Amino acid sequence: MIVPVRCWTCGRPVAYLWEDFKSRVLAGEHPGRALDALGLRRYCCRRTLMGHVEWIDLLLKFEQRQ
Amino acid sequence: MVKVQVVERSSGYIRFVVEGVDAGTLNSLRRVIVSEVPVLAIHEVVIIENNSVMYDEVLAHRLGLVPLTTPLESLPKIEECEMGLVDPTECTVKLVLQVKAEEPMVVYSYMLSSDRPDVRPVHDNVPLVKLETGQSVVAEVYARLGRAREHAKWQAGNAAYYAYPRVTLSSQLPDKCRSLLEELCGSVQVDGARCTYGKLKSVEAYCDGHVKVDAEPDKYVFWAESYGNMDVDSLIREAFRILRWKLESFMDALRLKAARYAAAQTALEE
Numbered sequence: 447m448i449v450p451v452r453c454w455t456c457g458r459p460v461a462y463l464w465e466d467f468k469s470r471v472l473a474g475e476h477p478g479r480a481l482d483a484l485g486l487r488r489y490c491c492r493r494t495l496m497g498h499v500e501w502i503d504l505l506l507k508f509e510q511r512q
Numbered sequence: 513m514v515k516v517q518v519v520e521r522s523s524g525y526i527r528f529v530v531e532g533v534d535a536g537t538l539n540s541l542r543r544v545i546v547s548e549v550p551v552l553a554i555h556e557v558v559i560i561e562n563n564s565v566m567y568d569e570v571l572a573h574r575l576g577l578v579p580l581t582t583p584l585e586s587l588p589k590i591e592e593c594e595m596g597l598v599d600p601t602e603c604t605v606k607l608v609l610q611v612k613a614e615e616p617m618v619v620y621s622y623m624l625s626s627d628r629p630d631v632r633p634v635h636d637n638v639p640l641v642k643l644e645t646g647q648s649v650v651a652e653v654y655a656r657l658g659r660a661r662e663h664a665k666w667q668a669g670n671a672a673y674y675a676y677p678r679v680t681l682s683s684q685l686p687d688k689c690r691s692l693l694e695e696l697c698g699s700v701q702v703d704g705a706r707c708t709y710g711k712l713k714s715v716e717a718y719c720d721g722h723v724k725v726d727a728e729p730d731k732y733v734f735w736a737e738s739y740g741n742m743d744v745d746s747l748i749r750e751a752f753r754i755l756r757w758k759l760e761s762f763m764d765a766l767r768l769k770a771a772r773y774a775a776a777q778t779a780l781e782e
Contacts, residue, residue, distance in 0.1 A: 452664070
């Protein structure tokens with residue numbers, strides 16, 4: 447639903463890198479290069495960020511009362 | 513004689529080559545780093561208000577996973593906390609989260625305000641939950657010292673080691689092997705501290721006989737990484753302290769057992 451705070455497998459905190467990662471990728475940077483630059487060495491942490499979908503934004507649509 | 517040579521070092525990461533130590537000793541150090549070094553993590557959450565899209569349990573779980581700075585020198589030892597030798601409040605820190613959304617917003621970890629200035633979230637921008645206008649989250653949370661053996665949120669860091677590779681190259685090294693070595697290890701002159709044993713073993717399997725890789729006896733490459741709660745030096749120092757404590761308590765238990773056995777034997781003889 448929202449970014450995992452830590453890597454599922456090794457427990458390294460990853461959530462604090464999410465917004466940086468997202469803006470880098472949206473700016474056209476190669477996701478692999480971006481993860482290298484953020485210092486995620488292990489593939490378990492890399493897939494935790496790579497595979498994330500921010501579903502919470504969809505849920506929030508139902509909460510908008512205008 | 514144990515020889516240690518540091519290859520790479522920063523405040524959160526260390527990699528060194530050790531000689532003259534067996535794998536068992538290194539493995540016990542690794543296991544202590546992974547599952548015994550204590551850190552602070554949020555363990556109790558009193559939710560006063562939560563009308564966000566996230567359930568209370570999920571929010572509490574996310575709060576628990578947020579890494580907190582842990583000044584070990586100004587906290588009681590973990591054994592004292594576990595055995596009740598100190599007041600439990602000394603092993604606990606209170607934090608408060610109070611957010612009301614005036615517009616759509618993200619609740620970040622820096623919004624947790626702590627009672628102690630030396631205990632705070634390691635990273636300021638961990639997204640905890642997203643709020644829509646009018647929603648609010650109010651919670652009183654308590655962090656306590658704990659070990660990763662109990663829950664992964666108390667994990668202080670990670671560590672691993674591998675055998676130091678000894679590489680023998682044939683004089684007629686085929687081009688495919690040369691390029692493979694360059695791609696995986698950076699150069700044909702392999703630096704064992706940087707190119708892993710496992711990688712080299714796959715090169716060996718691919719190069720039919722032109723590259724021979726075996727393990728140097730009692731020589732290992734060890735790396736440790738801190739997850740930010742403390743620097744890697746304090747992490748390793750605390751790991752050694754805990755390891756020594758464990759060995760001492762094992763010896764004490766063994767001595768007690770031996771003394772009881774001896775006493776029972778003499779009682780039998782009389």
